[in-house]
Amino acid sequence: MKRFENLKAVLFDLDGTLVNTLPGLTELVNQMRSDFDKPPLSEEKVGKYIGKGMFVLVRRAMTDSMDEPFPEEMFNLAVKSMARHVEAGRYSKGVLYPDTIETIKYVKNLGLKTAIVTNKPYQMTLDTLAGKGLLELVDLVVGGDSAARPKPYPDPLVYACEKLGVAPEEVLMVGDSGNDSSAAKQAGAQSILVRTGWSEGVPLDEIAKRDEAAAMIDHLSDLQALLPAKEGAHA
Incomplete structure:
Protein backbone atom coordinates (compact mmCIF):
# COMPACT_ATOMS: atom_id res chain seq x y z
CA MET A 1 0.00 0.00 0.00
CA LYS A 2 1.49 3.31 -1.09
CA ARG A 3 0.40 5.06 2.10
CA PHE A 4 2.84 2.91 4.12
CA GLU A 5 5.91 3.56 1.95
CA ASN A 6 7.54 5.88 4.51
CA LEU A 7 6.90 3.58 7.44
CA LYS A 8 9.66 3.37 10.06
CA ALA A 9 7.92 1.86 13.09
CA VAL A 10 4.93 -0.29 14.04
CA LEU A 11 3.36 0.10 17.47
CA PHE A 12 1.23 -2.72 18.86
CA ASP A 13 -1.46 -2.64 21.49
CA LEU A 14 -1.21 -5.58 23.93
CA ASP A 15 -4.53 -6.81 25.32
CA GLY A 16 -6.80 -8.07 22.57
CA THR A 17 -4.16 -7.47 19.90
CA LEU A 18 -1.11 -9.58 20.79
CA VAL A 19 -2.34 -11.48 23.84
CA ASN A 20 -5.75 -12.77 24.90
CA THR A 21 -5.77 -11.55 28.50
CA GLY A 89 -0.23 -12.70 40.74
CA ARG A 90 -2.92 -15.35 41.08
CA TYR A 91 -4.40 -14.76 37.65
CA SER A 92 -3.77 -15.94 34.12
CA LYS A 93 -1.22 -13.80 32.29
CA GLY A 94 -2.84 -14.57 28.95
CA VAL A 95 -2.12 -16.53 25.80
CA LEU A 96 -0.56 -15.22 22.59
CA TYR A 97 -2.85 -15.00 19.62
CA PRO A 98 -1.79 -17.25 16.72
CA ASP A 99 1.06 -15.83 14.61
CA THR A 100 1.86 -13.02 17.06
CA ILE A 101 5.55 -13.93 17.22
CA GLU A 102 5.79 -14.59 13.49
CA THR A 103 4.13 -11.28 12.62
CA ILE A 104 6.39 -9.19 14.84
CA LYS A 105 9.42 -11.02 13.45
CA TYR A 106 8.17 -10.22 9.96
CA VAL A 107 7.92 -6.53 10.89
CA LYS A 108 11.43 -6.59 12.38
CA ASN A 109 12.81 -8.27 9.26
CA LEU A 110 11.52 -5.35 7.20
CA GLY A 111 13.91 -3.15 9.17
CA LEU A 112 11.09 -1.44 11.07
CA LYS A 113 11.22 -0.51 14.73
CA THR A 114 8.63 -2.07 17.01
CA ALA A 115 7.00 -1.14 20.30
CA ILE A 116 4.18 -2.26 22.55
CA VAL A 117 1.96 0.66 23.55
CA THR A 118 -0.68 -0.40 26.06
CA ASN A 119 -2.94 1.10 28.71
CA LYS A 120 -1.97 -1.70 31.10
CA PRO A 121 0.38 -0.46 33.87
CA TYR A 122 4.04 -0.85 32.91
CA GLN A 123 5.01 -3.43 35.56
CA MET A 124 1.87 -5.44 34.93
CA THR A 125 2.71 -5.32 31.22
CA LEU A 126 6.14 -6.81 31.92
CA ASP A 127 4.48 -9.54 34.00
CA THR A 128 2.16 -10.30 31.10
CA LEU A 129 5.03 -10.40 28.62
CA ALA A 130 7.31 -12.59 30.77
CA GLY A 131 8.11 -15.92 29.15
CA LYS A 132 6.21 -15.23 25.95
CA GLY A 133 9.18 -14.30 23.77
CA LEU A 134 7.83 -10.83 22.97
CA LEU A 135 10.14 -8.64 25.03
CA GLU A 136 13.09 -9.78 22.95
CA LEU A 137 11.36 -8.68 19.75
CA VAL A 138 10.35 -5.11 20.57
CA ASP A 139 12.47 -2.00 20.90
CA LEU A 140 10.24 -0.32 23.48
CA VAL A 141 7.44 -1.01 25.94
CA VAL A 142 5.09 1.85 26.86
CA GLY A 143 2.62 1.23 29.70
CA GLY A 144 -0.49 3.11 30.69
CA ASP A 145 1.53 4.95 33.34
CA SER A 146 4.51 5.73 31.08
CA ALA A 147 3.04 8.95 29.66
CA ALA A 148 0.97 11.74 31.17
CA ARG A 149 -2.32 10.36 29.82
CA PRO A 150 -3.25 6.94 28.43
CA LYS A 151 -4.87 6.15 25.10
CA PRO A 152 -7.18 7.42 23.57
CA TYR A 153 -5.04 10.49 24.27
CA PRO A 154 -2.07 10.74 21.89
CA ASP A 155 0.50 11.01 24.71
CA PRO A 156 1.70 7.35 24.70
CA LEU A 157 2.19 7.37 20.93
CA VAL A 158 4.04 10.69 21.00
CA TYR A 159 6.21 9.33 23.82
CA ALA A 160 6.94 6.16 21.83
CA CYS A 161 7.86 8.18 18.75
CA GLU A 162 10.28 10.31 20.76
CA LYS A 163 11.94 7.24 22.28
CA LEU A 164 12.17 5.46 18.92
CA GLY A 165 13.42 8.55 17.09
CA VAL A 166 10.65 8.57 14.49
CA ALA A 167 7.96 11.04 13.48
CA PRO A 168 4.27 10.18 14.05
CA GLU A 169 3.61 10.22 10.31
CA GLU A 170 6.18 7.42 9.97
CA VAL A 171 4.32 5.22 12.46
CA LEU A 172 1.56 2.64 12.22
CA MET A 173 -0.51 1.80 15.32
CA VAL A 174 -2.06 -1.67 15.38
CA GLY A 175 -4.79 -2.23 17.95
CA ASP A 176 -8.23 -3.65 18.64
CA SER A 177 -10.23 -0.65 19.80
CA GLY A 178 -11.00 3.02 19.34
CA ASN A 179 -8.51 3.86 22.06
CA ASP A 180 -5.76 2.82 19.63
CA SER A 181 -7.11 4.41 16.47
CA SER A 182 -8.16 7.63 18.22
CA ALA A 183 -4.74 8.02 19.83
CA ALA A 184 -3.10 7.42 16.47
CA LYS A 185 -5.30 9.95 14.67
CA GLN A 186 -4.63 12.64 17.27
CA ALA A 187 -0.89 11.95 17.17
CA GLY A 188 -0.79 12.13 13.38
CA ALA A 189 -0.09 8.43 12.91
CA GLN A 190 -1.96 5.83 10.89
CA SER A 191 -3.80 2.87 12.38
CA ILE A 192 -5.00 -0.61 11.59
CA LEU A 193 -7.66 -2.34 13.68
CA VAL A 194 -7.73 -6.09 14.32
CA ARG A 195 -10.97 -7.88 15.16
CA THR A 196 -9.55 -10.20 17.84
CA GLY A 197 -10.11 -8.00 20.89
CA TRP A 198 -12.67 -5.78 22.56
CA SER A 199 -13.97 -2.37 21.57
CA GLU A 200 -16.07 -1.28 24.56
CA GLY A 201 -19.32 -2.31 22.87
CA VAL A 202 -18.82 -0.05 19.84
CA PRO A 203 -18.78 -1.80 16.42
CA LEU A 204 -15.26 -1.80 15.02
CA ASP A 205 -16.53 -0.67 11.61
CA GLU A 206 -17.89 2.52 13.18
CA ILE A 207 -14.61 3.12 14.98
CA ALA A 208 -12.56 2.58 11.83
CA LYS A 209 -14.68 5.08 9.90
CA ARG A 210 -14.59 7.65 12.71
CA ASP A 211 -10.81 7.51 13.11
CA GLU A 212 -9.99 6.96 9.44
CA ALA A 213 -8.18 3.69 10.11
CA ALA A 214 -6.19 2.50 7.12
CA ALA A 215 -7.61 -1.01 7.33
CA MET A 216 -9.37 -3.61 9.46
CA ILE A 217 -7.99 -7.14 9.65
CA ASP A 218 -9.38 -10.38 11.06
CA HIS A 219 -6.09 -11.71 12.39
CA LEU A 220 -2.75 -10.13 13.28
CA SER A 221 -0.99 -12.15 10.59
CA ASP A 222 -3.07 -10.29 7.96
CA LEU A 223 -0.87 -7.28 8.71
CA GLN A 224 1.98 -8.82 6.75
CA ALA A 225 0.19 -8.44 3.41
CA LEU A 226 -0.37 -4.72 4.05
CA LEU A 227 3.23 -3.76 4.76
CA PRO A 228 5.68 -2.65 2.08
CA ALA A 229 8.44 -4.82 0.71
CA LYS A 230 11.74 -4.45 2.53
CA GLU A 231 13.26 -2.14 -0.05
CA GLY A 232 10.36 0.27 0.40
CA ALA A 233 10.22 0.24 4.18
CA HIS A 234 12.35 3.36 4.49
CA ALA A 235 11.46 5.05 1.22
Missing part, protein backbone atom coordinates in the same frame (compact mmCIF):
# COMPACT_ATOMS: atom_id res chain seq x y z
CA LEU A 22 -9.53 -11.59 29.02
CA PRO A 23 -9.62 -14.68 31.29
CA GLY A 24 -6.97 -13.26 33.62
CA LEU A 25 -8.50 -9.79 33.74
CA THR A 26 -11.84 -11.39 34.55
CA GLU A 27 -10.17 -13.31 37.39
CA LEU A 28 -8.69 -10.09 38.77
CA VAL A 29 -11.98 -8.21 38.50
CA ASN A 30 -13.82 -10.94 40.35
CA GLN A 31 -11.16 -11.23 43.05
CA MET A 32 -11.60 -7.50 43.63
CA ARG A 33 -15.39 -7.71 43.58
CA SER A 34 -15.28 -10.59 46.04
CA ASP A 35 -13.51 -8.31 48.53
CA PHE A 36 -16.65 -6.17 48.49
CA ASP A 37 -19.10 -9.10 48.53
CA LYS A 38 -20.12 -8.51 44.95
CA PRO A 39 -21.01 -11.43 42.65
CA PRO A 40 -18.64 -12.34 39.80
CA LEU A 41 -18.93 -10.86 36.33
CA SER A 42 -18.79 -12.84 33.11
CA GLU A 43 -15.90 -12.63 30.64
CA GLU A 44 -18.29 -11.05 28.15
CA LYS A 45 -19.12 -8.27 30.59
CA VAL A 46 -15.49 -7.66 31.59
CA GLY A 47 -14.46 -7.62 27.93
CA LYS A 48 -16.78 -4.67 27.35
CA TYR A 49 -15.19 -2.80 30.25
CA ILE A 50 -11.58 -3.25 29.05
CA GLY A 51 -9.82 -0.55 27.06
CA LYS A 52 -9.06 2.64 28.95
CA GLY A 53 -6.68 1.31 31.57
CA MET A 54 -6.92 -0.24 35.02
CA PHE A 55 -8.47 2.74 36.84
CA VAL A 56 -11.38 2.84 34.41
CA LEU A 57 -11.68 -0.95 34.52
CA VAL A 58 -11.90 -0.82 38.33
CA ARG A 59 -14.70 1.75 38.24
CA ARG A 60 -16.63 -0.02 35.50
CA ALA A 61 -16.24 -3.42 37.15
CA MET A 62 -17.28 -2.17 40.56
CA THR A 63 -20.37 -0.33 39.26
CA ASP A 64 -21.06 -2.93 36.54
CA SER A 65 -21.60 -0.09 34.12
CA MET A 66 -19.72 1.90 31.51
CA ASP A 67 -20.05 5.31 33.14
CA GLU A 68 -21.99 5.18 36.40
CA PRO A 69 -20.46 7.43 39.09
CA PHE A 70 -18.59 5.72 41.92
CA PRO A 71 -17.85 7.35 45.32
CA GLU A 72 -14.19 8.38 45.53
CA GLU A 73 -13.61 6.70 48.88
CA MET A 74 -14.93 3.37 47.59
CA PHE A 75 -13.02 3.79 44.35
CA ASN A 76 -9.75 4.25 46.26
CA LEU A 77 -10.44 1.10 48.29
CA ALA A 78 -11.21 -0.82 45.11
CA VAL A 79 -7.99 0.36 43.46
CA LYS A 80 -6.02 -0.85 46.48
CA SER A 81 -7.81 -4.19 46.31
CA MET A 82 -7.02 -4.57 42.63
CA ALA A 83 -3.38 -3.64 43.24
CA ARG A 84 -3.09 -6.33 45.93
CA HIS A 85 -4.47 -9.00 43.62
CA VAL A 86 -2.23 -7.92 40.75
CA GLU A 87 0.80 -8.09 43.03
CA ALA A 88 -0.25 -11.52 44.34
Whole structure:
Protein backbone atom coordinates (compact mmCIF):
# COMPACT_ATOMS: atom_id res chain seq x y z
CA MET A 1 0.00 0.00 0.00
CA LYS A 2 1.49 3.31 -1.09
CA ARG A 3 0.40 5.06 2.10
CA PHE A 4 2.84 2.91 4.12
CA GLU A 5 5.91 3.56 1.95
CA ASN A 6 7.54 5.88 4.51
CA LEU A 7 6.90 3.58 7.44
CA LYS A 8 9.66 3.37 10.06
CA ALA A 9 7.92 1.86 13.09
CA VAL A 10 4.93 -0.29 14.04
CA LEU A 11 3.36 0.10 17.47
CA PHE A 12 1.23 -2.72 18.86
CA ASP A 13 -1.46 -2.64 21.49
CA LEU A 14 -1.21 -5.58 23.93
CA ASP A 15 -4.53 -6.81 25.32
CA GLY A 16 -6.80 -8.07 22.57
CA THR A 17 -4.16 -7.47 19.90
CA LEU A 18 -1.11 -9.58 20.79
CA VAL A 19 -2.34 -11.48 23.84
CA ASN A 20 -5.75 -12.77 24.90
CA THR A 21 -5.77 -11.55 28.50
CA LEU A 22 -9.53 -11.59 29.02
CA PRO A 23 -9.62 -14.68 31.29
CA GLY A 24 -6.97 -13.26 33.62
CA LEU A 25 -8.50 -9.79 33.74
CA THR A 26 -11.84 -11.39 34.55
CA GLU A 27 -10.17 -13.31 37.39
CA LEU A 28 -8.69 -10.09 38.77
CA VAL A 29 -11.98 -8.21 38.50
CA ASN A 30 -13.82 -10.94 40.35
CA GLN A 31 -11.16 -11.23 43.05
CA MET A 32 -11.60 -7.50 43.63
CA ARG A 33 -15.39 -7.71 43.58
CA SER A 34 -15.28 -10.59 46.04
CA ASP A 35 -13.51 -8.31 48.53
CA PHE A 36 -16.65 -6.17 48.49
CA ASP A 37 -19.10 -9.10 48.53
CA LYS A 38 -20.12 -8.51 44.95
CA PRO A 39 -21.01 -11.43 42.65
CA PRO A 40 -18.64 -12.34 39.80
CA LEU A 41 -18.93 -10.86 36.33
CA SER A 42 -18.79 -12.84 33.11
CA GLU A 43 -15.90 -12.63 30.64
CA GLU A 44 -18.29 -11.05 28.15
CA LYS A 45 -19.12 -8.27 30.59
CA VAL A 46 -15.49 -7.66 31.59
CA GLY A 47 -14.46 -7.62 27.93
CA LYS A 48 -16.78 -4.67 27.35
CA TYR A 49 -15.19 -2.80 30.25
CA ILE A 50 -11.58 -3.25 29.05
CA GLY A 51 -9.82 -0.55 27.06
CA LYS A 52 -9.06 2.64 28.95
CA GLY A 53 -6.68 1.31 31.57
CA MET A 54 -6.92 -0.24 35.02
CA PHE A 55 -8.47 2.74 36.84
CA VAL A 56 -11.38 2.84 34.41
CA LEU A 57 -11.68 -0.95 34.52
CA VAL A 58 -11.90 -0.82 38.33
CA ARG A 59 -14.70 1.75 38.24
CA ARG A 60 -16.63 -0.02 35.50
CA ALA A 61 -16.24 -3.42 37.15
CA MET A 62 -17.28 -2.17 40.56
CA THR A 63 -20.37 -0.33 39.26
CA ASP A 64 -21.06 -2.93 36.54
CA SER A 65 -21.60 -0.09 34.12
CA MET A 66 -19.72 1.90 31.51
CA ASP A 67 -20.05 5.31 33.14
CA GLU A 68 -21.99 5.18 36.40
CA PRO A 69 -20.46 7.43 39.09
CA PHE A 70 -18.59 5.72 41.92
CA PRO A 71 -17.85 7.35 45.32
CA GLU A 72 -14.19 8.38 45.53
CA GLU A 73 -13.61 6.70 48.88
CA MET A 74 -14.93 3.37 47.59
CA PHE A 75 -13.02 3.79 44.35
CA ASN A 76 -9.75 4.25 46.26
CA LEU A 77 -10.44 1.10 48.29
CA ALA A 78 -11.21 -0.82 45.11
CA VAL A 79 -7.99 0.36 43.46
CA LYS A 80 -6.02 -0.85 46.48
CA SER A 81 -7.81 -4.19 46.31
CA MET A 82 -7.02 -4.57 42.63
CA ALA A 83 -3.38 -3.64 43.24
CA ARG A 84 -3.09 -6.33 45.93
CA HIS A 85 -4.47 -9.00 43.62
CA VAL A 86 -2.23 -7.92 40.75
CA GLU A 87 0.80 -8.09 43.03
CA ALA A 88 -0.25 -11.52 44.34
CA GLY A 89 -0.23 -12.70 40.74
CA ARG A 90 -2.92 -15.35 41.08
CA TYR A 91 -4.40 -14.76 37.65
CA SER A 92 -3.77 -15.94 34.12
CA LYS A 93 -1.22 -13.80 32.29
CA GLY A 94 -2.84 -14.57 28.95
CA VAL A 95 -2.12 -16.53 25.80
CA LEU A 96 -0.56 -15.22 22.59
CA TYR A 97 -2.85 -15.00 19.62
CA PRO A 98 -1.79 -17.25 16.72
CA ASP A 99 1.06 -15.83 14.61
CA THR A 100 1.86 -13.02 17.06
CA ILE A 101 5.55 -13.93 17.22
CA GLU A 102 5.79 -14.59 13.49
CA THR A 103 4.13 -11.28 12.62
CA ILE A 104 6.39 -9.19 14.84
CA LYS A 105 9.42 -11.02 13.45
CA TYR A 106 8.17 -10.22 9.96
CA VAL A 107 7.92 -6.53 10.89
CA LYS A 108 11.43 -6.59 12.38
CA ASN A 109 12.81 -8.27 9.26
CA LEU A 110 11.52 -5.35 7.20
CA GLY A 111 13.91 -3.15 9.17
CA LEU A 112 11.09 -1.44 11.07
CA LYS A 113 11.22 -0.51 14.73
CA THR A 114 8.63 -2.07 17.01
CA ALA A 115 7.00 -1.14 20.30
CA ILE A 116 4.18 -2.26 22.55
CA VAL A 117 1.96 0.66 23.55
CA THR A 118 -0.68 -0.40 26.06
CA ASN A 119 -2.94 1.10 28.71
CA LYS A 120 -1.97 -1.70 31.10
CA PRO A 121 0.38 -0.46 33.87
CA TYR A 122 4.04 -0.85 32.91
CA GLN A 123 5.01 -3.43 35.56
CA MET A 124 1.87 -5.44 34.93
CA THR A 125 2.71 -5.32 31.22
CA LEU A 126 6.14 -6.81 31.92
CA ASP A 127 4.48 -9.54 34.00
CA THR A 128 2.16 -10.30 31.10
CA LEU A 129 5.03 -10.40 28.62
CA ALA A 130 7.31 -12.59 30.77
CA GLY A 131 8.11 -15.92 29.15
CA LYS A 132 6.21 -15.23 25.95
CA GLY A 133 9.18 -14.30 23.77
CA LEU A 134 7.83 -10.83 22.97
CA LEU A 135 10.14 -8.64 25.03
CA GLU A 136 13.09 -9.78 22.95
CA LEU A 137 11.36 -8.68 19.75
CA VAL A 138 10.35 -5.11 20.57
CA ASP A 139 12.47 -2.00 20.90
CA LEU A 140 10.24 -0.32 23.48
CA VAL A 141 7.44 -1.01 25.94
CA VAL A 142 5.09 1.85 26.86
CA GLY A 143 2.62 1.23 29.70
CA GLY A 144 -0.49 3.11 30.69
CA ASP A 145 1.53 4.95 33.34
CA SER A 146 4.51 5.73 31.08
CA ALA A 147 3.04 8.95 29.66
CA ALA A 148 0.97 11.74 31.17
CA ARG A 149 -2.32 10.36 29.82
CA PRO A 150 -3.25 6.94 28.43
CA LYS A 151 -4.87 6.15 25.10
CA PRO A 152 -7.18 7.42 23.57
CA TYR A 153 -5.04 10.49 24.27
CA PRO A 154 -2.07 10.74 21.89
CA ASP A 155 0.50 11.01 24.71
CA PRO A 156 1.70 7.35 24.70
CA LEU A 157 2.19 7.37 20.93
CA VAL A 158 4.04 10.69 21.00
CA TYR A 159 6.21 9.33 23.82
CA ALA A 160 6.94 6.16 21.83
CA CYS A 161 7.86 8.18 18.75
CA GLU A 162 10.28 10.31 20.76
CA LYS A 163 11.94 7.24 22.28
CA LEU A 164 12.17 5.46 18.92
CA GLY A 165 13.42 8.55 17.09
CA VAL A 166 10.65 8.57 14.49
CA ALA A 167 7.96 11.04 13.48
CA PRO A 168 4.27 10.18 14.05
CA GLU A 169 3.61 10.22 10.31
CA GLU A 170 6.18 7.42 9.97
CA VAL A 171 4.32 5.22 12.46
CA LEU A 172 1.56 2.64 12.22
CA MET A 173 -0.51 1.80 15.32
CA VAL A 174 -2.06 -1.67 15.38
CA GLY A 175 -4.79 -2.23 17.95
CA ASP A 176 -8.23 -3.65 18.64
CA SER A 177 -10.23 -0.65 19.80
CA GLY A 178 -11.00 3.02 19.34
CA ASN A 179 -8.51 3.86 22.06
CA ASP A 180 -5.76 2.82 19.63
CA SER A 181 -7.11 4.41 16.47
CA SER A 182 -8.16 7.63 18.22
CA ALA A 183 -4.74 8.02 19.83
CA ALA A 184 -3.10 7.42 16.47
CA LYS A 185 -5.30 9.95 14.67
CA GLN A 186 -4.63 12.64 17.27
CA ALA A 187 -0.89 11.95 17.17
CA GLY A 188 -0.79 12.13 13.38
CA ALA A 189 -0.09 8.43 12.91
CA GLN A 190 -1.96 5.83 10.89
CA SER A 191 -3.80 2.87 12.38
CA ILE A 192 -5.00 -0.61 11.59
CA LEU A 193 -7.66 -2.34 13.68
CA VAL A 194 -7.73 -6.09 14.32
CA ARG A 195 -10.97 -7.88 15.16
CA THR A 196 -9.55 -10.20 17.84
CA GLY A 197 -10.11 -8.00 20.89
CA TRP A 198 -12.67 -5.78 22.56
CA SER A 199 -13.97 -2.37 21.57
CA GLU A 200 -16.07 -1.28 24.56
CA GLY A 201 -19.32 -2.31 22.87
CA VAL A 202 -18.82 -0.05 19.84
CA PRO A 203 -18.78 -1.80 16.42
CA LEU A 204 -15.26 -1.80 15.02
CA ASP A 205 -16.53 -0.67 11.61
CA GLU A 206 -17.89 2.52 13.18
CA ILE A 207 -14.61 3.12 14.98
CA ALA A 208 -12.56 2.58 11.83
CA LYS A 209 -14.68 5.08 9.90
CA ARG A 210 -14.59 7.65 12.71
CA ASP A 211 -10.81 7.51 13.11
CA GLU A 212 -9.99 6.96 9.44
CA ALA A 213 -8.18 3.69 10.11
CA ALA A 214 -6.19 2.50 7.12
CA ALA A 215 -7.61 -1.01 7.33
CA MET A 216 -9.37 -3.61 9.46
CA ILE A 217 -7.99 -7.14 9.65
CA ASP A 218 -9.38 -10.38 11.06
CA HIS A 219 -6.09 -11.71 12.39
CA LEU A 220 -2.75 -10.13 13.28
CA SER A 221 -0.99 -12.15 10.59
CA ASP A 222 -3.07 -10.29 7.96
CA LEU A 223 -0.87 -7.28 8.71
CA GLN A 224 1.98 -8.82 6.75
CA ALA A 225 0.19 -8.44 3.41
CA LEU A 226 -0.37 -4.72 4.05
CA LEU A 227 3.23 -3.76 4.76
CA PRO A 228 5.68 -2.65 2.08
CA ALA A 229 8.44 -4.82 0.71
CA LYS A 230 11.74 -4.45 2.53
CA GLU A 231 13.26 -2.14 -0.05
CA GLY A 232 10.36 0.27 0.40
CA ALA A 233 10.22 0.24 4.18
CA HIS A 234 12.35 3.36 4.49
CA ALA A 235 11.46 5.05 1.22
